[in-house]
Structures are given as C-alpha cells and as structure tokens.
Amino acid sequence: MPIRKLPDAPPSVHILGPTVFLVALGVGMGESYMWPRLVLLFGPEIRWLFLIGVTLQAVVMLEMARYAMATGESIFSGAARVFKPLMWFFFIVAIAVYIWPGHLSAGAAAFEEITGIPWVVTAVIGLILVGVVFSLAKVIYNVLENVLSLLIGALVLGTAVVAAMVGSWGDVANTITGMFAIGYLPPEAMSAAWFPVIVGACAFAGPSGMQQMWYTLHLRDSGAGMGAHMPKVRGLRHAGEQEAMPSRGFMFDTEDPAEMAKWKGWRRWVTFDALLLFWGITMLVTISFTVIAQAAARQNPGVREVIQGDDREVALTAMADAVSSAGSSVLGTVFLGFIALIGLNATLGLFDSFSRGQADMTYNFVPGAKKLRMSHLYAGFLWGVIIFGILILLFGPADGPSGILDTLAFLSTFAMGAYCVTLLLVNNRMLPKPIRPKWWTNVIIGFGAVFYLGMLFYSLFAFGVVVG
Amino acid sequence: MDGRHSIELALPGASIGAVAGAMAGGLTLFAGVPTGLATLSALALAVPLAVFGGLYGVLLGHGVFRPGTFGPAGLYWMAAFPLSRLLQESVAGIGMADGVFGFLAYQAMVALGFAIGFVWMHERLMPHWLLRRAGANPRAEALLGLYVQYAQALRARKGAKR
Numbered sequence: 001m002p003i004r005k006l007p008d009a010p011p012s013v014h015i016l017g018p019t020v021f022l023v024a025l026g027v028g029m030g031e032s033y034m035w036p037r038l039v040l041l042f043g044p045e046i047r048w049l050f051l052i053g054v055t056l057q058a059v060v061m062l063e064m065a066r067y068a069m070a071t072g073e074s075i076f077s078g079a080a081r082v083f084k085p086l087m088w089f090f091f092i093v094a095i096a097v098y099i100w101p102g103h104l105s106a107g108a109a110a111f112e113e114i115t116g117i118p119w120v121v122t123a124v125i126g127l128i129l130v131g132v133v134f135s136l137a138k139v140i141y142n143v144l145e146n147v148l149s150l151l152i153g154a155l156v157l158g159t160a161v162v163a164a165m166v167g168s169w170g171d172v173a174n175t176i177t178g179m180f181a182i183g184y185l186p187p188e189a190m191s192a193a194w195f196p197v198i199v200g201a202c203a204f205a206g207p208s209g210m211q212q213m214w215y216t217l218h219l220r221d222s223g224a225g226m227g228a229h230m231p232k233v234r235g236l237r238h239a240g241e242q243e244a245m246p247s248r249g250f251m252f253d254t255e256d257p258a259e260m261a262k263w264k265g266w267r268r269w270v271t272f273d274a275l276l277l278f279w280g281i282t283m284l285v286t287i288s289f290t291v292i293a294q295a296a297a298r299q300n301p302g303v304r305e306v307i308q309g310d311d312r313e314v315a316l317t318a319m320a321d322a323v324s325s326a327g328s329s330v331l332g333t334v335f336l337g338f339i340a341l342i343g344l345n346a347t348l349g350l351f352d353s354f355s356r357g358q359a360d361m362t363y364n365f366v367p368g369a370k371k372l373r374m375s376h377l378y379a380g381f382l383w384g385v386i387i388f389g390i391l392i393l394l395f396g397p398a399d400g401p402s403g404i405l406d407t408l409a410f411l412s413t414f415a416m417g418a419y420c421v422t423l424l425l426v427n428n429r430m431l432p433k434p435i436r437p438k439w440w441t442n443v444i445i446g447f448g449a450v451f452y453l454g455m456l457f458y459s460l461f462a463f464g465v466v467v468g
Numbered sequence: 469m470d471g472r473h474s475i476e477l478a479l480p481g482a483s484i485g486a487v488a489g490a491m492a493g494g495l496t497l498f499a500g501v502p503t504g505l506a507t508l509s510a511l512a513l514a515v516p517l518a519v520f521g522g523l524y525g526v527l528l529g530h531g532v533f534r535p536g537t538f539g540p541a542g543l544y545w546m547a548a549f550p551l552s553r554l555l556q557e558s559v560a561g562i563g564m565a566d567g568v569f570g571f572l573a574y575q576a577m578v579a580l581g582f583a584i585g586f587v588w589m590h591e592r593l594m595p596h597w598l599l600r601r602a603g604a605n606p607r608a609e610a611l612l613g614l615y616v617q618y619a620q621a622l623r624a625r626k627g628a629k630r
Contacts, residue, residue, distance in 0.1 A: 146592070149588065149592055150589075150592065152588065153585055153588045153589040153592065154585075154589075155585075156581060156582075156584055156585030156588065157484075157488045157582060157585035157586065157589065158488075158491065158585075159581070160578050160579075160581035160582040160585060161488055161489075161491065161582065163578055163581070164549070164553055164574075164575055164578040164579075164582070167574065167578070168570070168574060169570040169571070169573055169574040170570075172574055172577055172578075276538055276584075277584075280580075280584060281584055284580070284581040284584065287581075288578075288581060
C-alpha cells in the first residue's frame with residue numbers, strides 16, 4: 001500500500017464518533033425485548049451470557065477498527081486480500097439476510113398500537129422516506145449521524161427517566177448481580193425450545209450479523225485514521241461531486257515514532273468509543289428495559305405465561321400492557337414508542353450499511369464497476385432493497401418466506417463466527433508488525449469464533465434446530 | 469453583563485433537562501392522579517433537571533467541564549439526578565419503597581445513563597447555539613473557540629489527503 005501521513009487524532013476524547021451507527025444498530029430487539037424476556041423466564045442469572053456477548057462485541061469493534069483506521073480500507077477489502085472467496089461469502093450472506101423487511105415490522109406494529117395507522121402503510125412510507133433522504137443528502141454520513149444521534153439521545157434519556165420512575169434498587173441489583181452468575185444454565189434452557197433462542201439472543205447482544213463489518217465503512221467515511229485519505233460517499237443528487245475512489249487503501253510509516261504516537265492517539269479515541277458509548281449505552285438500555293420488565297412482572301404476574309410463547313408481537317404487546325399496569329397506560333404507550341423508535345433506528349442504519357457494504361465490494365471487486373461512481377452503486381443497492389421490501393410488504397410474507405427464515409438466522413450467527421476468523425487472519429497477516437493486535441486480543445477474538453460457531457453447531461446437532 | 473452571558477450558555481442544557489423532566493413527569497398526569505398533583509409532579513422534575521442542565525452549560529463555559537468529555541459530567545449527574553428525583557418524590561411522589569438510601573443509590577445508578585443521553589444531546593445542540601450567540605457574547609465566543617479547535621483538527625485531516 002502507498003505510504004501517506006497518518007492524520008492527528010482528535011485533540012480530546014470526543015464523545016461523538018461513528019459508534020453512533022453501531023449503537024443505533026446494536027440497540028435493537030435483543031436489548032429491548034429478547035433479553036428482558038429471557039430474564040423474566042430464567043431469572044437475572046441468565047444475563048452472564050449477555051455480558052459475554054456485549055464484551056466480545058466491544059473487542060470485535062476495536063479489532064475491526066484496527067484494520068480500517070490503519071489502511072482506510074473496509075474489512076471486506078481486507079478479507080479479499082487474504083482470500084477473495086471469503087469476501088464473496090459475506091457479499092452473498094448480506095443479500096440473503098438483509099433484503100427482507102422483517103425488522104421493520106416490529107417497529108411499525110408498535111406504531112400501529114399507538115396510532116391505529118396500519119403497519120404496512122407506515123412501513124412502506126418509512127421505506128420510501130429513507131430512500132429519498134439518502135438520495136438527496138449531500139454527504140450521507142453527516143445526515144445519518146445527525147438523525148441517529150437525535151433519535152438515540154431521545155431513546156437513552158427516555159429509557160433512563162422511565163426506569164428511574166418505575167424501577168427500584170432491588171430490580172437493578174438483581175439485574176446486575178445476575179451478570180456474574182457465570183455458567184448458570186437452568187435445565188429448561190437446555191431444551192430444543194429454548195436453547196436456540198438463547199443462542200440467537202447471544203448473537204443479538206449488541207450488533208448482530210454483519211453490522212460490525214459495516215462499521216469499518218462508517219469509520220472510513222467519518223475520516224478516522226487513514227480513512228481521512230478516502231472520499232466520502234455522496235447522495236444520488238450530489239453524485240457528480242463525488243471524487244474517484246482510490247482502488248486501494250494507504251498505510252502510514254510504522255517505523256516513524258511520531259506516526260506511532262498519532263496511532264496510539266487514534267487507538268485511545270476508538271477505545272473510548274467502544275467502552276463508553278458502545279458497551280455503556282448497550283448495557284444501559286438493556287438494564288433499563290430489564291428493570292421495566294421486572295417491575296411490570298411484579299405488578300402483573302400473568303405476563304410471564306404470555307411471553308413464554310414465541311410470538312414476538314403478542315409478547316411485545318403483553319410487555320407493554322404489563323408496563324402500563326406498573327405505571328400508567330401512557331407508560332405502555334411510551335414503551336411501544338421506544339420499540340417504534342428502535343425499529344426506525346434499525347431501518348435507517350441497516351439500509352445505509354447494507355448499501356454501503358455491497359457498493360464497496362462491487363466497486364472494488366466487480367470488473368467494470370469502476371465506470372460507475374460509488375454514489376450510483378450505493379443508490380442502486382439502496383433503491384433495490386427498498387423496492388424489494390415494498391413488494392414483499394404488499395404482496396408477500398413480511399418476514400420473508402418462513403421456510404428460509406431459520407436458515408437466514410443461522411447465516412447471521414454463522415457470519416459472526418466467520419468474521420472473527422476473518423479478523424484474526426486480516427489483522428495478523430495484513431498489518432505491519434508494530435500495529436498488529438496483542439496476543440490476548442487474539443485469544444478473545446478466537447474465543448468469539450468458538451463461542452458463536454460452537455453454540456450454533458451445538459444447537460444444530462444436539463437439538464436439530466438452528467437459531468430462531 | 470457577565471451574568472447574562474453566562475445564563476445564555478445555560479439555555480441548551482436547561483432545555484434538554486426541562487424536556488426530559490416534563491416528558492417523564494408528564495407520565496404521571498395520565499396515571500389517574502388529580503391534574504393539579506400531576507402537573508406539580510411534572511414541574512417538580514422538569515424544573516430541577518432544567519436548573520442542573522443549565523448549570524452544566526454555565527460550568528462548561530467557565531472551563532470546569534471540557535466539551536465532549538464524559539467522566540466529570542457523569543459524576544455531576546450522579547449527584548444532580550438523584551436530588552432532582554428526591555425533590556419530585558418529596559413534592560408529588562408515592563413514597564420510596566427502598567427507603568431514602570436505596571432510592572438515592574438506585575437513582576444515582578440510573579443517573580449515569582441519563583448523563584450519557586444528556587451529554588450526547590448537549591454536544592449536538594450547544595455548537596449551533598454558540599454559533600448564533602458568539603457575536604454578542606464573549607463567553608460563547610470563547611467556548612465556540614474550543615469547538616472550532618476540534619473542527620480545525622478535522623479539517624486538517626481532510627487537508628492531509630490533498
């Protein structure tokens with residue numbers, strides 16, 4: 001790679017960074033619904049698995065950032081440098097998993113509960129709105145960072161205040177001490193009905209599927225590290241202003257102590273993002289929701305039976321009802337409002353990330369694609385996924401054909417195991433020695449691969465079912 | 469004059485505190501309690517959160533806090549948020565099941581979450597407000613200078629690629 005100067009790290013630990021995307025994507029159904037439900041079913045001790053899941057994700061985030069900030073390349077380009085079919089695997093998994101508009105349904109259904117507006121209408125309007133906003137934006141990253149920041153700010157402030165009003169010291173103490181009951185697995189959890197759900201919840205602790213890989217693209221567009229040398233992706237209306245993307249990233253001189261000092265500054269910056277923003281907010285939102293759910297179950301013990309069922313929408317409504325009985329009917333509405341907000345966050349974040357990732361791989365690795373601008377490819381994938389989503393919402397099962405959903409969930413968790421292996425290969429083989437990961441980081445990422453793939457295949461072979 | 473300049477810095481934080489407090493306090497408006505008491509409850513949370521939120525902005529302007537750093541702001545809200553909730557519960561609450569100590573300890577824990585949301589929002593709103601006020605307010609101008617330093621660092625990064 002050509003050598004360029006590493007830019008200076010931000011002068012202070014600045015609170016806003018591209019982590020906003022990971023938080024937006026990470027704080028989803030896992031935190032607001034899956035884990036509170038598991039706590040109600042199996043007790044707070046089950047949360048030790050959540051602690052492992054989120055901590056693992058924070059380390060993965062730091063390691064994804066290592067390659068992206070050192071080179072200005074996405075992890076997909078790194079994967080292609082190691083073994084090109086590895087990158088195509090992720091290209092195909094992304095399409096298989098993320099074109100279905102299923103994640104929209106929970107948010108839109110929650111919105112229907114509040115307003116009475118049919119969820120299909122909200123979902124279709126939401127899809128078109130996302131497409132229009134991203135197409136008109138001058139620099140997509142800036143628009144998205146602003147919108148997501150306000151949404152997440154409202155979510156974090158709101159959940160904290162609601163939890164302060166309905167919860168108690170006992171609830172939060174249970175929730176937190178439960179995180180250290182390492183190894184606890186009640187007999188009913190080790191069943192064909194519940195073990196796959198637990199595996200899915202572990203994968204959904206923080207960003208799931210390929211979201212960590214897309215984070216490398218957001219790091220690049222935010223100008224972090226060597227990403228500063230890369231042009232930003234523009235919206236379709238401003239595509240003409242797009243500078244040509246270089247076909248490869250850059251590297252800084254790792255033999256120069258001044259450059260290494262700047263590198264350390266960047267590592268501090270991203271570590272702060274990973275620990276406080278990502279780990280902290282994800283943990284906070286899930287603790288708040290768990291506290292709310294526990295308060296609800298105390299008021300209305302019947303909720304436990306209802307949420308034992310597997311129907312997500314019924315269970316969400318039951319939790320909202322129980323939350324209402326813990327406080328007031330408005331509290332239930334606020335709960336559903338948060339779910340709708342989470343749905344909107346996920347829609348914005350996922351559609352952008354998917355289009356960004358696919359455009360990056362197409363631009364760099366499909367022959368002839370460089371004749372188009374990155375903005376055109378981004379818009380093509382974005383509108384492709386939006387039109388497909390609208391067609392499915394209007395004419396097909398919203399969650400995608402139910403028969404293949406299990407396979408998709410399997411692929412999502414499998415991708416996480418696979419990206420841990422990819423990370424180890426890319427960071428240890430492609431980076432210069434002075435900036436390679438420490439041995440203990442490698443051990444943690446290696447553990448991640450064993451954790452995701454091990455639980456997935458155990459579920460498959462012991463119970464004959466994949467994650468659902 | 470300096471007093472008015474400082475108070476202007478308080479506006480973004482005070483707004484965030486007031487909205488967060490009114491939103492949560494407003495919940496009790498629908499919880500079946502008489503309207504007068506519910507309004508009192510909303511005000512009893514919104515007012516102290518607005519005051520503490522505003523004070524944060526003033527302290528930021530005086531260099532006690534640094535823009536974008538979380539630690540000191542987290543400690544600040546660990547004291548300010550429980551006090552605000554205590555005031556609300558004392559004026560219009562339903563009693564503290566855990567006792568005052570347990571109540572305060574729990575609120576202090578939740579306050580850390582509140583602090584993340586508050587700093588997050590404050591960092592978004594404050595620079596826009598400072599840009600409007602910098603011409604007439606030397607304190608706003610000085611604080612804006614700090615934010616501009618960060619922006620210049622970003623511009624330097626962009627410049628580096630040319």
